[in-house]
Amino acid sequence: MNRKALLWVTGIGVLAAVTFLSGWDSITEVWSGVAAPTLITFLAALFALQVATMAMTAYQWHVLLRKEDPSLRFRDVFQVHLAGNFVESVTPSSKLGGEAAKVYLFRRRTGACYHTLTSFLLVHKYVSLLPFLAICAAFLVAAPFLIALPAAVYAAFVMLAIPLGLLAWSINRGPRPAGHRPEAPGLRGRAAKAVDYLATAASRSRELSPPAERRSLFLLSFVVWGLYPVKIFLVASLLGIEIGLTLAIAATYAAYLVSMLPLTPGGLGTFEGTLALVLSINGVPFAAGMALALMARTVTFWFPLAISAAATALLARARPSGDADAC
Secondary structure, eight states: OHHHHHHHHHHHHHHHHHHHHHOHHHHHHHHHTSOHHHHHHHHHHHHHHHHHHHHHHHHHHHHHHTTTOTTOOHHHHHHHHHHHHHHHHHSOOTTOHHHHHHHHHHHHHHOOOHHHHHHHHHHHHHHHHHHHHHHHHHHHHHHHHHOOOOHHHHHHHHHHHHHHHHHHHHHHSOOOOOOOOOOOOHHHHHHHHHHHHHHHHHHHHHHHSOHHHHHHHHHHHHHHHHHHHHHHHHHHHHHTOOOOHHHHHHHHHHHHHHHTSTTSGGGTTHHHHHHHHHHHTTTSOHHHHHHHHHHHHIIIIIHHHHHHHHHHHHHHHSOOOSOTTOO
16 A cells, blocks of 8 residues: 555655646646636536547456346446446556556356456457557657657657567467476476466467457447547647647547556556657646646546446445356
């Protein structure tokens, strides 16, 4: 808990420092140019769009989990998905910490084996993050000809692409050969067990999700990730900040790449700072970029965090509905 508190303090400190350097008066001056009725209407529409993207991601889980429990309701999956998002948002996890919580909660809901749920988890990470990295790879190749990007964005891409590449290779290489490997003692043995567990789950995930299904889930992920720069572009339009769609796309994905590194909870501070930095080195005043980043994060981070916290509280009071002895 002390470590989590320290990371939260670090994240808030980074955000506060970047905001201070931007000038709070300059940020609020950008916001003050929007009439209250227009702001409320715009934010309501963006909140609805954010809920839609969260529902699409939960639907991917529902498609996978219904193979194990055909009676599983979408609203139950959505609730667990929100609870996992809450854990993900409050821990520096590269979008992985919340997945362990989802596996545990889906185990309580369905009684499915941890091996099976881990296989579904790996499929979900594969189909949700590979499209994101594919989009990022495309814009990083084109970026030198269109816009300027800090070196940290390229470094973040490499750091995320390596583990996802290994996951993709594990899922697509086919069944693991049978055989027994002697158990090593101590920490080395535990590490080998963990690697074998994940490798077996990755291999089984190929059987649980056929290529045609994975392609449809990939398509849905492209839609989800494609909506993120749209939100940034709409917030910029609301604030009267003139950025082209190309810059909105680059700044959005650059910010998400850096924020996925396990530095602060939910990328707090790193997302906002990266978004404002990319905009500023491409001609947008830094304060205007921060005003845009802070309002966008209200839609994509603080609002989901609030409803995820509520879903987590309700889920914590619910009794397990799955068979705890199913495996």
